[in-house]
Amino acid sequence: MGPVSFVEIVIGDNQGNSIILPRAMSQAFIERHADIERFVHSIAPSSLSVQDLVVEIIKMRDVNVVKLTLRETCLYMKSSTMLFMFKLKHCVENVYSELCQYTHIVNEKFKCFVTLLGENCIMDKCDAVDFLLKIYKKSNIECELIVYALDNIITMKKCTFYC
DSSP states (O other): OOSOOOOEEEEEOTTSOEEEEEHHHHHHHHHTHHHHHHHHHOSSOEEEEETTEEEEEEEETTEEEEEEEETTEEEEEOHHHHHHHHHTHHHHHHHHHHHHHHHHHHHHHHHHHHHHHHHTTOOOHHHHHHHHHHHSOOOHHHHHHHHHHHHHHHHHHHHHHHO
8 A cells, every 4th residue: 555654743834834743753742741831831031842843932022932943944833822732632643543543444455455356366457346346335445445556456466476
């Protein structure tokens, strides 16, 4: 099915600027949310690092603002916006969990498709579609997977038989 799936968290502003946090960094960011919340509530300008991400409290027009810096990209936001991001933590974790489950289902279906086509010596694309559609209930995942993966399945089977 190709490379392993991964998740990145994108933090953006209304100016089109964004910082992409890889999964490990976003996890560290979320794990340190209590430290960051305390830090954001502090009065004196200062900074805190979470892996390569630097979180700073700076003054802008006599107001404390959070500045996020990753490599050469900076974002500025209100403290309340920063704190709201932690409220989304559970949402992100649930979506990631669901994506992992769906990826597992799709990988298992793909393996099953390949096995069934190999066991029945089906090499023709039309025959493969007919065969797979007769066996499966035609759920959304199965239909999309059949359409998307069929070229790869037939190519893999031909390579297996010829090699």
